[in-house]
Amino acid sequence: MSQLPSSTKVLIVGAGPSGLTTAISLIKHGLSVHDIVIVDSVTQGENSSRATVLHAATMEALESIDCAEELDSAGLHMEGMRLQNEQGSIFMTNDLSSLHPHTKYPYACNVSQAYTEKTLHKRFESLSGHVFRPLKAVGMKPSTSGLEVTFDSGESITALYVIAADGSRSVIRTNSGITFADPDGLTPDEMDPRTSQVVLADVSFTGNLDHVFRTDPFQGAFTIGEHGMFLTAPLGHPKVHSEIYHSEDPVYRIGFSIHLGKGEAPSRPSIDIIQKYIDQQGPAYISSDPSRNPTPVKVKNIYWSTRFRTHSAIADTFFKRVRGDTDKESGGVVMLVGDAAHIHSPIGGQGMNLGIRDAVGLGATVAKHIQVSNADIDNHSELLRDFAEDRRGRALKQIDMTKRFVWMVGSLMNPYSVQYWFLYLLGNIPFMKRKLVWQLSGLGNR
Numbered sequence: 287m288s289q290l291p292s293s294t295k296v297l298i299v300g301a302g303p304s305g306l307t308t309a310i311s312l313i314k315h316g317l318s319v320h321d322i323v324i325v326d327s328v329t330q331g332e333n334s335s336r337a338t339v340l341h342a343a344t345m346e347a348l349e350s351i352d353c354a355e356e357l358d359s360a361g362l363h364m365e366g367m368r369l370q371n372e373q374g375s376i377f378m379t380n381d382l383s384s385l386h387p388h389t390k391y392p393y394a395c396n397v398s399q400a401y402t403e404k405t406l407h408k409r410f411e412s413l414s415g416h417v418f419r420p421l422k423a424v425g426m427k428p429s430t431s432g433l434e435v436t437f438d439s440g441e442s443i444t445a446l447y448v449i450a451a452d453g454s455r456s457v458i459r460t461n462s463g464i465t466f467a468d469p470d471g472l473t474p475d476e477m478d479p480r481t482s483q484v485v486l487a488d489v490s491f492t493g494n495l496d497h498v499f500r501t502d503p504f505q506g507a508f509t510i511g512e513h514g515m516f517l518t519a520p521l522g523h524p525k526v527h528s529e530i531y532h533s534e535d536p537v538y539r540i541g542f543s544i545h546l547g548k549g550e551a552p553s554r555p556s557i558d559i560i561q562k563y564i565d566q567q568g569p570a571y572i573s574s575d576p577s578r579n580p581t582p583v584k585v586k587n588i589y590w591s592t593r594f595r596t597h598s599a600i601a602d603t604f605f606k607r608v609r610g611d612t613d614k615e616s617g618g619v620v621m622l623v624g625d626a627a628h629i630h631s632p633i634g635g636q637g638m639n640l641g642i643r644d645a646v647g648l649g650a651t652v653a654k655h656i657q658v659s660n661a662d663i664d665n666h667s668e669l670l671r672d673f674a675e676d677r678r679g680r681a682l683k684q685i686d687m688t689k690r691f692v693w694m695v696g697s698l699m700n701p702y703s704v705q706y707w708f709l710y711l712l713g714n715i716p717f718m719k720r721k722l723v724w725q726l727s728g729l730g731n732r
Contacts, residue, residue, distance in 0.1 A: 288418065290325075293443060294321060294445050296321060296323070296448075296449065297323050297324075297445035298323070298451055299324075299325055299423050299448065299457070300324075300450070300624070301324050301325070301326035301403075301417045301451075302403060303406060303645075304451045304623045304641040305326070305449070305645070306324070306403065306406035306407055307649070308623055308652075309324050309649070310351050311650055311653075312649040314350075314649065315649055317656060324410075326419050326421070327420055327452070330419060336399055336486060336637075337399040337402070338521060339394045339397075339635040339639075340357060340394065340638075341394055341395075341635070341726060341728045342727040343639070343643060343727055343728030343731070344643055346390075346391065347643045347647075348642065351646060351649075353405065353406060356405050357397055357405055358391075359523075360397055360401060360405075360522050360523055361523075362523065363394075363395060364396050365393045366504075367379070367508060368507045370507060370510075371509065372567065372569060377710065378713040380722055380726070381719065382723055384720045384724075388729055389729060394506070396519055396520060396521065396522060397521065397526060398521045398526055400530045401521075421437040421439055421441065422437060423437055424457065426457070426462070427461075428609055428615040428616070429617070430616060431616070432444045432446045433608060433617055447656075449620075449652070450620060450621070450623065453624070453626060454466075454626065458626065459620075462606050463606075464602060464603060464620075466600070466601050467600070468598050468599055470689075472598070478692060479546040479547060481515065481596070481695055481696055482543075482546060483544045483545070483593065483596070484595075485559075485563070485591065486541045486592055486632075488537050488588070488589045489537070489587065489588050489589065490538070490586045490587045490589075491535075491583045491584065492583050492585075492586045495536070495583065506519050507569060509567070510695060512701075513545075514542060515541075515542060516541070516542045516563075518538060518568070519539045520537075520538055521537050521538060524536070531589045533589065537589060542563050542564075542567060553593050557585050557588050560588065564585065565578070596631045598630040598685045599629050600678065600681055600682065601627050601628065603674060604621060604678050605620070605621055608620055618663060619667075623641060623645050623648050624641035624645065625637065627641075628640070628678075630684065630689070631689070631691065633691040633692055634687070634688055636688060640684050640728070643732060648673070648677075651669060697709055
């Protein structure tokens, strides 16, 4: 392991997609790699794999820092999303090809977050970058030459700019005194109990289901029934399965909600639990129950699984000038990005996407501030403040959108409700379908 330096201009805490993208963007916009230190609390390859899709606006942002090509070739180009019931009858289809006049990526790129991280890490290393692992931030305080961040190893580093990319429980955000809460004042317990507990897993089945999943054009499937929601999606081309999971079998992402009234699911659900919920609320074509599926299939392997509670939260600011108690403790600047700045329901696949777009812009903004401030972080601070306010506004729009999606999913669980038929009619109006696709793509909220 390389020796952690005692000081740097920019310290990035967290080497997930947002942290790595920020580092690459900083270099792309003129900052020397020698002025950047990025640390992460886990060894490479141990990060979670929650996200599965890169939307059009995110692909454009990645292209601007030369990171789109490999991901685009490894991912499956999803040209639509089917909303269907448990028998496979289609409620509505969103046609992403309506994006053709607006972007060179008129689809969603389906690929495991683990592969996205690996690709970004490889790109950072090609720029002579290095991620220091495993180093978990445990504290931060102002010093005479910046902000001193300490780690569980006993090591520390001082930086003028500290970028918090360390997730929803960010140590950097907490030590900066920045609050983090639902913009509408809601608590996790006040969310819809039908959709606020979600299980995600990457699995293979006892049969090759490509004929089911890889339709032409390729469409994703989002199943909604009285028991809850269920997502099924392939995770890229065979190259992805091999490199990330060392699997010769196709690997698929599944995700489903569990009503909180049924109790809390295990943190890492087993194959038996996952099979149970596939049979109960998944589409019939992946069920092991012969009464539902004439050609039953079963889960063969679980490569990764997790359970989490979904809720929305946003930091009260994405930028803070942190000073000490005395004039000698001049301190530094803290910027938030990714889940450290905002979180929300995974419905719609927006979290990582907004974080990556935040990061591309953040790298460009911090690099510009360093170039024009003449080593005085209080010069031209409006550059950082204005950027942070703009990105926070975009995050609020995204949270509002995902809350509407959660309401829609809850309404579609009851086919006898007025809301169900209202959404059915609304969802089949061409203008409304194009509007929904536009919102999902991120092109209206770059």
